[in-house]
Amino acid sequence: MSRDWSQQENDRIVADYFAMLAHEMAGRAYSKTGHRRRLAPQLANRSKGAIEFKHQNISAVLQALGVTRINGYRPAQNYQQALVEAVGRWLARNPALPEPAWQTCLDIPDRLETGPPPTRRNREPPTLKGMLGLAHTVDMAGRDERNRALGQAGEKLALAHERAVLRDAGRGDLADRVRWVSQLEGDGAGYDIASFEPDGRNRLLEVKTTSGWEYAPFHITRNELAVSRQQQDEWRLLRIWDALRRPRAYELAPPLEAHILLTPTTFLARLDGQQAHSASA
Numbered sequence: 627m628s629r630d631w632s633q634q635e636n637d638r639i640v641a642d643y644f645a646m647l648a649h650e651m652a653g654r655a656y657s658k659t660g661h662r663r664r665l666a667p668q669l670a671n672r673s674k675g676a677i678e679f680k681h682q683n684i685s686a687v688l689q690a691l692g693v694t695r696i697n698g699y700r701p702a703q704n705y706q707q708a709l710v711e712a713v714g715r716w717l718a719r720n721p722a723l724p725e726p727a728w729q730t731c732l733d734i735p736d737r738l739e740t741g742p743p744p745t746r747r748n749r750e751p752p753t754l755k756g757m758l759g760l761a762h763t764v765d766m767a768g769r770d771e772r773n774r775a776l777g778q779a780g781e782k783l784a785l786a787h788e789r790a791v792l793r794d795a796g797r798g799d800l801a802d803r804v805r806w807v808s809q810l811e812g813d814g815a816g817y818d819i820a821s822f823e824p825d826g827r828n829r830l831l832e833v834k835t836t837s838g839w840e841y842a843p844f845h846i847t848r849n850e851l852a853v854s855r856q857q858q859d860e861w862r863l864l865r866i867w868d869a870l871r872r873p874r875a876y877e878l879a880p881p882l883e884a885h886i887l888l889t890p891t892t893f894l895a896r897l898d899g900q901q902a903h904s905a906s907a
Contacts, residue, residue: 640715776835
């Protein structure tokens with residue numbers, strides 16, 4: 627029968643995991659075996675397999691949060707709440723997460739690996755134990771939204787992809803007219819890329835790029851949602867995920883409510899004139 631990991635053990639292995647992740651994000655060579663051997667004496671006689679599996683559990687927690695994980699540790703979902711809490715403690719002490727070597731992300735190819743949304747592949751989101759409170763605290767979707775370099779890299783990738791697809795279809799004339807609207811006119815249009823279908827129909831792309839997996843949440847503005855409803859035939863949401871490692875994408879067509887859950891995260895606040903008048907009377 628396996629023994630539960632203590633808080634101290636969880637904290638130690640989580641810290642070691644993030645140390646390896648920092649090396650990976652910076653493009654520095656490191657040894658997973660060397661890390662495990664140095665970590666093992668600090669744990670309560672844990673086997674190699676137990677340590678490796680706990681690393682996979684940490685990958686699952688980070689994946690659920692939308693945090694980039696170590697490439698070699700595939701997520702294993704059956705983790706304990708104590709591990710979620712250990713990750714939360716590390717993130718509270720280290721709000722600046724390991725950042726990637728941006729030159730790798732910004733080395734834009736001319737093709738984007740695309741596929742159907744997870745729901746069309748009959749893939750239900752996994753059950754993510756104990757994640758709700760930590761997800762609200764970390765808010766990786768907000769972090770990715772504020773990361774202008776990540777957002778611009780995704781839009782640049784989408785721009786190159788749209789032009790390449792049109793040229794492959796023999797529509798170089800249309801490819802030359804694809805516009806990066808958010809760069810040329812700002813963010814007010816409700817979409818980032820003005821492109822075309824090969825038959826000449828307009829194609830308006832709002833690009834949402836995150837560093838996490840395909841289920842990672844993302845932010846959408848009131849204006850973008852309104853434009854999606856007003857121009858349903860032309861507007862598409864291009865969802866780019868795992869942007870720092872192996873960018874992949876899927877598209878969502880309006881109405882977005884048919885595909886995603888929309889949760890209000892901010893509210894417009896103003897003084898209630900009636901209540902203010904009553905209080906002064």
